[in-house]
Amino acid sequence: MTVTRPPDVSVVVAVHDTMPYLTACLRSLVDQTIGAGRFEVIAVDDGSTDGGGAELDRFAAEHPGLFTVVxxxxxxxxxxxxxxxLDLATGRYVFFLGADDLLAPHALERLVDAADHYGSDVVLGKMVGINGRYVRQDVYAxxxxxxxxxxxxxxxxMSNTKLFRRRLLDRYRLRFPVDMPVGSDQPFTIEACVxxxxxxxxxxxxxxxxVRRHDRGNITYRSSPAQRLDTARRLIEFTAGLLPAxxxxDAVLARHFDWELSKLVGKDFARFDPETRSAVCAAVKSLSAAYLTGRILDRLSPAQRYRLALAARGRIDLLIQPALHSGSAPLVLEKERVLVHLPGFDEMEREHFVFNGAFDSRMASGIRVLEAAWxxxxxxxxIRAPVLGDGxxxxxxxxxxxxPAEVTTELAVDGSGTTLCARIPMRALLGGRRHDIRLAVTAAGELYEFPLPALGRRLxxxxxxxxxxxxISVIPGRDEQMVVRVSRVPWRRALLWRKQ
Incomplete structure (x- = not known):
């Protein structure tokens, strides 16, 4: 009696309206170096209306024994x-492939070999994006x-595009939650990794x-704000129920607060309808109260902490302000740190406003010479600078x-920063041939000096x-920076001054 050996790996492809990308996807499977006898493809056509079902049948007919089409x-x-x-898979391992994505020819062979060699239950192969598809590379360092x-x-x-040992999936009866139209692969993958x-x-x-489709038809790009909110909530609650506090x-939850939840209170928030805005704020409030620990906060950027805090307080009026995302808010100089003067500055803890960006580039881009005169x-x-004093x-x-200069400062009327008036004695300028005048400021204990931008005219x-x-000429220098140049004038020309 002949005993049929099960394949090493079953590739599961869920298909719905992914033509013409589906053809390249299936071709990448046919081209696998692992050999047809060591893997099977189970393609499930989920009601495609673009001819995807017929394409699956064509590949199954051309490659008998390799494709199972449902x-x-x-x-x-x-x-x-x-x-x-997954229910139909018979391989020792299972790999999930997006129906609009591609596998490198060596992928299955090397992944299976690695799992066997290391005794791994889950194996990730390096993933990159095509057509502008964003894929974080940290984990593939x-x-x-x-x-x-x-x-x-x-x-x-936490996408499911990995190699999983089927015995692990069966032991814990891991399946995808069918009531999550978006993000259903994450609970599956999270638990498999745990x-x-x-x-x-x-x-x-x-x-x-x-692969990012040219029509942005990938499910992650076309999901609605309500679906994104539900996904964020479900993922946080699932993770919290799976792992003890x-x-x-917190290491896993930090991703969901950083990625799914923080994006909802980012630039997209102002485009949401009023009902969705309220729902987002209510969810942030309840999820933060239940799960947002100090360890998670430490992993978030100051901007994320600030926006989540606004949402938890229901400050929709502040979250939709353009200044919140424009990067034009002035900086506040305290003795030991730099803050950002964002809406709600006087109402919330200062920790929400800590600036962790590049102070020098932010200052350099915001300095303006308002006027110059003799x-x-x-x-x-x-001179206007985008900084404010303590408080x-x-x-x-x-x-x-x-x-040398006599300097006075005052707050800008519109609150955009500090206006400095510098009175530079003529005798100080005549003491040299060239002067690069700089704005000096001390931030968090460090002295910075910034060249002044050139005037729009010569003085x-x-x-x-x-x-x-x-x-004495005030002129543009290198990189359009202000330079004061002092030059001797020939006597003959100087004599004409007296006649003019």
Whole structure:
């Protein structure tokens, strides 16, 4: 009696309206180097209306024994066809492939070999995006036979596009939640990784190509705000129910607060309808109260902490303000730190406003020379800088370097920063040939000096100094920065001054 050996790996492909990308996807399976006898493809047509079902049948006819094709009415999401394919799988391992994505020719062979060699229950192969599809690369920094779920970037790579040991899936009866039209692969993958005895990642080559459709038809791009909110809530609650409270749970939950939930209170929030805005704020409030720990907050950026805090307080009026996302809000200089003067500054804890960006580039892009003029024996400059003093109630302590100057400061009327008036004595300018005037400011204990942007016009003045004629010119220098140049004037030309 002949005993049929089960395949090493079953590839499950859930298909719904992915033509013409489906053809390339199936071709990438046919081209696998692992050999037809070592893997099977189970393709579930979930009610495709674009000819995808017929394409599956064509490949099955051309490659008998490789493809198993199942046709079913459209279920509303990838969970049902994925579960059906998993139920039919007979391989030692199962790999889930998106119907618009591609596998590198060596992918299955190397993934299976690695799982066998390392004894892995889950194996990730390096994934990259095509057509602008964003794929985080942190987890693929290096090959790691024993990847730690709680101490790595793995929580940010929770799609199901991995190799799973089928025995693990069967032991814990892991299946996709059919009531999640978006994100149903994440609870499946999270639990598989939690239950796995060993997880490995292969970063020696590209294994998986995630394709962004030109029509943005990928399910992750076309999901509604309500679906995204439900997905975020479900993922946080699922993870909290799967893992006991503590550092490990927080390591996974941080991804959901950072990725799914924070995006809902980001730039998209202002485009939501009023009902969705209220629903988002209510969800953020309840989820934050239940699960947002100090460890998770430490993993979030100040901007994320700030926006989540606004949402938890129901401050829809502030979340929809353009200044919240424009990057134009002035900075506040405290003794030990720099803050961002965002809406709600006087109502919330200062920790929500800590600035962790590049102070020098933010300042350099925001400095403006409002006016320049000669006044008697002085060059007077009016300069605006996007900084405020301690508490945002007083002007920032600014100064001038490069030349001696008398300086006064005041808050800008519109609250956009500090206006500095610098009066530079003419005699100080005549003491040299070139002056690069800079704005000086101390932030968090460090001194910064910034060149002033050039005026939109040239400013000249004639002066006699120690019996000699000079011209003082305020002109654009390198990189359109302000330069004051002092030059001797020939006597013949200087004599004409007296006649003019």
């Amino acid at each position: 046709h079913q009415p459209h279920s509303g999401g990838p969970a049902v066809p994925s579960n059906r394919g 290096r090959t790691d036979p024993d990847l730690d779920l709680y101490g790595s970037a793995l929580p940010y790579a 239950r796995a005895e060993r997880i490995s990642v292969l970063a020696d080559a590209v294994y998986y190509y995630a 503590g550092a490990r749970r 006044s008697s024996d002085r060059l007077v400059l009016w 945002a109630a007083e002007p920032a302590p600014l100064g001038i370097s490069g030349v 000249r003045q004639r002066r006699w100094h120690r019996g000699r004629p000079y011209r």
